[in-house]
Amino acid sequence: MLVPANRFEVLECAVAIDAVSENAQDTPPLRTGALDVLAQHVLGCACGKPFLSEQLYDEVRTAAPYAELSRVDFDDVVDFVATGGYALKTYERFARIKQDKNGCWRVTNPKVRQSYRLNVGTIVEEPMLKVRLVRSRAGGSGSTGAIARGGRLLGEIEEYFIEGLSAGDTFVFGGEVVRYEVLAEDQVYVSRANDSDPKVPSYMGGKFPLSTYLAERVRKLLADKRAWKGLPDQVREWLSLQAHFSRVPEARELVVETFPRGNKHYLVCYPFEGRLAHQTLGMLLTRRLERLRARPLGFVANEYALAIWGLGDASFMIRQGKLDLNALFDPDMLGDDLEAWLAESALMKRMFRTCALISGLIARRFTDEEKTRRQVLFSTDLIYDVLHKHQADHVLLRAARADAAAGLLDLRRLGDMLTRIKGRITHRELDRVSPLAVPVMLEIGREAVYGEASDELLAEAAEELVREATG
Amino acid sequence: MSADLSGALFWKEQNLLVVSDLHLEKGSSFAARGVLLPPYDTVATLSRLASVVARLDPKIVIALGDSFHDRSAHERLSSPDREAIVALQARRDWIWISGNHDPALPSDLGGTVASEVAIGEIVFRHEPTGAAGEIAGHLHPKARVATRARWLERRCFASDGERAVMPAFGAYTGGLSIRDEAFAKIFRKPGFMAHVLGDNRLHTIAASRCY
Numbered sequence: 001m002l003v004p005a006n007r008f009e010v011l012e013c014a015v016a017i018d019a020v021s022e023n024a025q026d027t028p029p030l031r032t033g034a035l036d037v038l039a040q041h042v043l044g045c046a047c048g049k050p051f052l053s054e055q056l057y058d059e060v061r062t063a064a065p066y067a068e069l070s071r072v073d074f075d076d077v078v079d080f081v082a083t084g085g086y087a088l089k090t091y092e093r094f095a096r097i098k099q100d101k102n103g104c105w106r107v108t109n110p111k112v113r114q115s116y117r118l119n120v121g122t123i124v125e126e127p128m129l130k131v132r133l134v135r136s137r138a139g140g141s142g143s144t145g146a147i148a149r150g151g152r153l154l155g156e157i158e159e160y161f162i163e164g165l166s167a168g169d170t171f172v173f174g175g176e177v178v179r180y181e182v183l184a185e186d187q188v189y190v191s192r193a194n195d196s197d198p199k200v201p202s203y204m205g206g207k208f209p210l211s212t213y214l215a216e217r218v219r220k221l222l223a224d225k226r227a228w229k230g231l232p233d234q235v236r237e238w239l240s241l242q243a244h245f246s247r248v249p250e251a252r253e254l255v256v257e258t259f260p261r262g263n264k265h266y267l268v269c270y271p272f273e274g275r276l277a278h279q280t281l282g283m284l285l286t287r288r289l290e291r292l293r294a295r296p297l298g299f300v301a302n303e304y305a306l307a308i309w310g311l312g313d314a315s316f317m318i319r320q321g322k323l324d325l326n327a328l329f330d331p332d333m334l335g336d337d338l339e340a341w342l343a344e345s346a347l348m349k350r351m352f353r354t355c356a357l358i359s360g361l362i363a364r365r366f367t368d369e370e371k372t373r374r375q376v377l378f379s380t381d382l383i384y385d386v387l388h389k390h391q392a393d394h395v396l397l398r399a400a401r402a403d404a405a406a407g408l409l410d411l412r413r414l415g416d417m418l419t420r421i422k423g424r425i426t427h428r429e430l431d432r433v434s435p436l437a438v439p440v441m442l443e444i445g446r447e448a449v450y451g452e453a454s455d456e457l458l459a460e461a462a463e464e465l466v467r468e469a470t471g
Numbered sequence: 472m473s474a475d476l477s478g479a480l481f482w483k484e485q486n487l488l489v490v491s492d493l494h495l496e497k498g499s500s501f502a503a504r505g506v507l508l509p510p511y512d513t514v515a516t517l518s519r520l521a522s523v524v525a526r527l528d529p530k531i532v533i534a535l536g537d538s539f540h541d542r543s544a545h546e547r548l549s550s551p552d553r554e555a556i557v558a559l560q561a562r563r564d565w566i567w568i569s570g571n572h573d574p575a576l577p578s579d580l581g582g583t584v585a586s587e588v589a590i591g592e593i594v595f596r597h598e599p600t601g602a603a604g605e606i607a608g609h610l611h612p613k614a615r616v617a618t619r620a621r622w623l624e625r626r627c628f629a630s631d632g633e634r635a636v637m638p639a640f641g642a643y644t645g646g647l648s649i650r651d652e653a654f655a656k657i658f659r660k661p662g663f664m665a666h667v668l669g670d671n672r673l674h675t676i677a678a679s680r681c682y
Contacts, residue, residue: 383643458616
């Protein structure tokens with residue numbers, strides 16, 4: 001059974017049914033084995049019984065994802081497990097595994113085994129916050145006044161969801177409607193509320209890219225007006241509204257819309273290349289927009305579209321000739337821009353955090369002292385900065401880059417798309433969000449841009465607070 | 472006295488630079504406990520400090536405690552890092568204030584070791600007591616600010632004009648939220664400010680509006 005949750009999903013369901021009747025396959029390509037996972041495996045093997053490098057290397061390569069693993073990469077991983085794999089050889093005496101006189105790698109002390117057992121596994125959780133129930137504070141404005149400590153623990157929620165809330169917003173949690181009162185460190189304080197329209201928490205785990213190839217079929221369906229006849233009335237109406245207010249993308253063209261909403265300016269485009277390629281495009285476009293002083297703040301991608309928002313008025317910039325869409329979407333973004341972006345991106349930091357946890361560089365659970373996940377997140381960012389600056393080819397940075405390139409960037413599809421749409425960009429300047437843009441604007445999984453806009457945002461927050469205090 | 476974007480404090484009239492919580496050799500300290508953090512934190516911290524010193528050329532430098540992550544950290548300094556410290560100390564007075572991580576600093580590090588330093592009305596010590604005129608470190612203040620686009624979390628100075636807590640300068644030093652009770656105890660009244668380290672400038676935001 002297929003249950004579309006919005007109009008766009010009706011299109012997706014329609015083409016999925018067609019694809020099934022044609023026996024078309026939607027199988028993702030096999031991934032290359034990740035080096036962080038290998039590191040955990042190598043340590044795990046050593047915790048079991050001592051191993052010889054040659055034998056383990058041969059054994060690992062019998063697994064299909066590691067069939068092409070080079071000996072150099074394998075040895076780097078073993079070196080990483082032993083002493084961290086640093087160019088500066090200062091940690092020999094802290095080695096976790098050591099070679100005995102027969103060349104067998106052995107665990108150096110039982111604590112290594114204990115720590116391995118506490119941390120084994122390759123699923124890394126999103127940063128979470130604890131939700132505590134307190135009594136409502138009249139007229140609570142989010143962060144003023146003393147925080148009432150304590151309160152009954154209701155459970156944990158992804159930080160990502162709370163970040164999108166303002167004080168006073170209500171959401172459903174643990175079967176109750178609660179009001180978001182205030183946040184302190186890793187605790188979210190909420191009170192009971194009585195709201196008929198609370199928000200429903202969304203989870204990052206829910207945004208797994210489900211389909212890779214349906215998007216192209218959806219694009220063809222949109223471009224073929226005769227095929228709309230088979231669609232439900234609401235969906236046809238929606239597409240007609242889009243054709244009236246903006247434009248329905250044709251098979252080979254890229255439609256770009258710009259419009260203001262709230263106190264931000266949006267740029268939405270419809271490449272139909274899947275979420276991963278769109279995310280990469282989002283990263284690269286925001287970088288270029290930043291350089292053009294359009295002050296982008298973030299972006300969100302779904303299977304069909306990409307929405308970027310910022311402080312600069314893109315419509316105005318295009319009118320003034322300060323923003324050229326053909327130059328903005330030029331395929332040369334996949335060169336230096338890509339490399340430079342990756343080096344400093346929040347996404348790479350997040351990938352690095354995952355690699356650091358899976359590979360065992362950082363423990364998730366400690367034998368002696370407990371560290372909160374929030375502290376772990378903060379410290380992996382610091383470690384990333386230092387490591388990137390002092391040993392950019394470190395095996396964990398290579399692992400993070402490979403994960404990003406294979407899992408999150410989808411460079412091949414993005415490259416094909418940029419070549420396809422060259423000279424076929426249609427821009428529509430709108431005074432409000434278009435019908436086609438609505439689904440992507442409601443999407444979860446927003447990416448923030450970490451650039452010069454940070455200072456501007458802080459300055460703005462500071463000024464706003466001063467105004468509040470004096471006004 | 473002015474807060475520097477690097478996280479240092481500069482007192483122009485006295486030609487005095489203060490940095491707090493360098494936590495040198497924190498990486499190797501973790502390594503000894505089995506967490507093999509990259510061994511580059513000391514060189515990263517010292518090179519940032521060197522650029523601040525080169526820019527402001529102070530006559531006196533105060534390292535406000537927890538300069539070393541543990542009691543034996545100074546023994547693990549690499550020769551180049553040791554030389555970098557000597558170079559920083561040349562032609563200026565250098566004062567190591569002792570902190571809880573480095574209560575007993577040896578004399579072969581150069582400079583003077585002290586538990587606190589008073590200049591006029593101002594007292595420099597590691598752990599804040601809340602006394603007026605006190606400049607301290609220890610707590611590693613950071614502020615999370617909700618802006619209209621996203622949360623931004625940065626290191627910050629905490630001050631009410633009478634006393635101040637400095638941000639940690641070390642490459643691997645995390646932070647404690649300025650909303651933690653530890654700060655309320657020092658400033659007592661709620662009206663203290665966070666001077667947040669932005670990318671290119673400082674931002675002054677009431678602590679009560681940070682997370």
